[in-house]
Amino acid sequence: MRVDETVFVSTNKGGEPVGFNWRGIAYLVKARPMRWFARREWWVEASRVQRGVGASLVEVEMWRLQAGRASGTLDSNEAAQFELTRSEDDNVWRLVRVWR
């Protein structure tokens, strides 16, 4: 499922997400999250690409997480896969995809 919503994420010392709130529900990350960088097409989106503008026009930081509800009514098998982006400029996290 594609979504595009800002979420609040808590991270550990290394900057890895450990949990987040989405639509009023708290989720806990169950396995080691995976960070990667996806491509952006600056030639479609940007209006300036002067020297020093930074790589954020080229790539976006992505996180793939196995997470489940924090309130322990459901067992951990319920975990789903979430994909989040983090904007390096303002440290805003957005949830972009969910696989259940």
Added chain:
Amino acid sequence: MTGFTHLHVASAYSGHYGVTRPELLAEAARAQGATALAVTDRDGLYGAVKHIGACLQLGISPIVGVELLVVDEHTSISNRINHTERARVAILAHGSASSSRNQVQPGFGWSKLCAIVSAAQSIRGGFKSSSSKRENPVAIRASELGKLLEDGGCTVLLGSDSDLGRAVADGDRTLAEAALLSWKNLLPKPGVLAVEAVSHLTEPGSDRSTLHARRMLQLADELKVPVVLTNAVRYLSPDDALTADVLDSARFLEPLGMFQPQPNAQAWLKPPIEMQRLALEITDDHSRALKLIETTEKLADRCRLEPTRDCDWGKPKTPEKASLGIEGNPFEVLWKKAQAGIDWRYGHIEGEALARVQHRLSQELITINKLGFATYFLTVADVAQMIRDMRIRIAARGSGAGSLVNYLLGISGVDPIEHDLLFERFLSTERTSLPDIDIDVESARRHDIYRAIFKRYGSNRVTLLSMQSTYRGRGAMRDSGLALGLDDEQIDEIAKNMWRFSARSFRGALETKPELARFAEEVERDRRMNLLVDITERLDRLPRHISMHPCGVILGDSNLLNLTPVEPSGMGLPMSQFDKDDMDPMGFLKLDVLGVRMQSSMAYAVAEIERVHGKSLDLDRIPKDDEATFEAIRTTNTLGIFQIESPGQRELTGKHQPTEFNDLTIQISLFRPGPMKGNMIAPYLDGRQGFATPHYIHPDLKPILQETFGVVIFHEHVLRILNVMTGCTLAKADELRRNLEKPRVAPLVQKFFREKAAERGYSKLVINEVWSILEGFGSFGFCKAHGAAFALPTYQSAWLKTHYPTEFLAGLFTHDPGMYPRRLLLAEARRLGVRILPIDVNKSTREYRVEKVAPLTSNPNEPKIAIRMALNEIQGVSEAELDRIVNEQPFETITDFYHRAKPSRRTLERLALIGALDEVAKQTGEHTRGDIMARVRQLNAIKNRPIADLGQPMLDFSAFNAIALEQMPTGNAEMTEIERVEHELAFTHMDITQHQLEMYRPMLDEMGVVFSDELVGLRNKSDVLVAGVRVATQTPPMRSGKRVVFISLDDGHGCSDSTFFDEAQQRCSHILFNTRLLVIGGKTRRTGIKGVSIMAENAWDIRDLWRQWVAKQGTQPQLAETG
């Protein structure tokens, strides 16, 4: 764990792939705490020497490798050899600086690497066009690679672009294992094979993801192949990834969005902490991560180069004595040759004159001996002699002309004693690098000379020099436009207005340059135009592609090909992958053999004089004080004369009015950016014309500066001043002069000068004044030897133009030298009264031949010779057609021509339109051009054209009278002159019948436009209008820094030169650079006795004026649009 060594790094010299210059990479690596850094450019060692140089300077170890495609070879059923791609791998040379016990013999790894690169390049053969490059990429056969690395010398890194990497990415474990085993078989020697783990943090599981790297590492561990960590670096910082996108587009020749782009911006030179984090992420195991880094550092250590031992860094290399045909001590041979040269150059001189020559010679020889450069001079002399033996004109250029040894050995043609030139500017014991000796030869014979050099010294000792061209304004803009998918025409339109400014400051230029104003508006409206500006700035000055250097040849010993990789050049001969800046560091002897078209033109003129008049002429022995020649120069009609034909030089000639050879040397030297910026011209002219009394500061300086009326122009002046005032040697003086240009050491020069001059009794006042001149001199001056070397062909061409104008112009036409289009030479011929004969299929050849002609008038002074225009001037005529026409000449009728020359329809029609069939047709009576066109149309209507094949049976036309049989149509109209000129311009770019301005004459006369040769008679500051065809546009550097545009127009009577300052530029920005036919209005400005230029106020496109004028006349225009 502190440092990390990057082993896989593409520099900007990986054309259209790497982004960052090697120097910047090395600096950054060192700042990150690295003790070594690799550069692994694609397909060659293009950035290697710059990388080594930078590393040496920073005190880190250079590592050099290459990124190459490896292919497997198959022989197909039809016996054709096919290649299939196996892998793109990095190959690193082992070095002798290594601390390990695996250390190799000095030079072993480097020479292996050179051999691998040269082998990979040779697969391509001599084809360099981009299409064949894609079909036939640079690649090494796996079998050949295996063989070359049998005994080690390099390590091959299998990364994600290898067959192994691809199989792992595809999840095909069986295939991956097979691939790795096959590599182990191919490269069995330990230490020659390693797997490269790369994670660019792409989407988990995809190519270059952490998972991908982990799987490669696991497989390698299982098969016991060492694994190293790299970041497959393409750029210095993440921001550069944008530039890499644009370079990818240029490489694929596709706009962005039309190809798979790089996955993200992770291929940067990451600091150790990031690399360690990657190691941990890939291995997910602390000790395995540690081992991964350890293995990487171990390999790095093994590849540390010790440049002096591995690459023979910095040691001058010359061909072995035997290959030069000399025996015994080279210095003795040189001494004998120079002594023999005295007789040759000076004849029998005696007494004081001989003593002067001998004294100078011994001084030079002592220096040469001290430096151990005897073999070097003998080598250059040997090449010069070889060129002369080929009967090719040769002249030296540059500071080498200051050497008597060069003169005596026949390397240079300028007598340094006669012209008062200094040897120390060229060579001194204070410097140890090989001096540059540059030789000018006939351009048309340059390739012959290269081949002869290869033959004489052997292809193991000679290579051509390469050249890295870099992105500049328009090129950067074009490739940026391609990347954004912009329309070609749109880009061309903007690029046309990019005029002499660095693309790096493109955005700034938008605000200040009037011709960019329209584009600037677009940039504000259109997002893509805005991007275009930014990426054009990013591309600016990046290396673009490698090509053959226009004049460089490297001469070495038989070890040369172990030191430099070579690749096929455009002309087929092998070319080093190193460029001219790499020569000194590598200790290579580079000989500049520059093709100069003027030398070809003069050689052609001399040959025509001999052919037509039976007179043999030695240009190098004509007297250098011919009054008629100087008189002709002083008229400022210098078109076609070497070095002084540009508009600026013409203006200077008018002011300067040279009367002797040394004046030419001075004038050529003055018209250079340095002396112009240094404001040397005006005071010199004032002194010369007596407007100001020359000021020599001190009587001691008078002998030095007398020739230039007290103005310090030449490097030689500075040397002599320092020599006289401080008592230092001339060699030391040249070192001081060089240091004057370096802000860091200039104060030391000042201290030395002040102290020594004071010691020698010069007053404080004198010292202050002289120092202020020396200080300001900086980089402004010019080397007199260079000026004198140039003045020689200047004088020779002026002499030919004065005494043999027809033959000289024939030479210019044939070899097309100079800065102007050929049609301007036609105008000059008309002005000089040199007759031009039109193109005629019976008389014209590939060259402009001088023909004897019957006079047109009864004037006994009318020349009895004329120039026949060449056939190859016609656009679109093929080489084969030219061959047939020249071989089958003469023709009796148009039909005869049609059958034997077998022209294409288009060629036949064009020949007829420009009148090349007129004379053939005349043999059957008088016919109009209309009749000829009618006959051509009949012939072109015939379905079965004669086949252009030598083997076909042909009607024997000699058996019957072709002339009697020719059926020419009659009654068709004659072509008007205007129509003739239009066709001539369309198909030859020349207005042969009459000057193209003539068709606008009625309008121009009505407007009161004056001819360029009338300007000299006008009063200063008169309002004038001039018209003409644009022949030159220049924006020379100005002292004020403000841009000035010079436009020269030809109107058939000569050239007028107009100057556009700021306001005028604003007023006519739309036609400043593009319009061809112009009317310019302004005020006359006297610049000298014979010099008048125009301060432009406005300018118009003639064709616009013509349309208005015609409309006003109420008649229809008689001519179509031209130009």
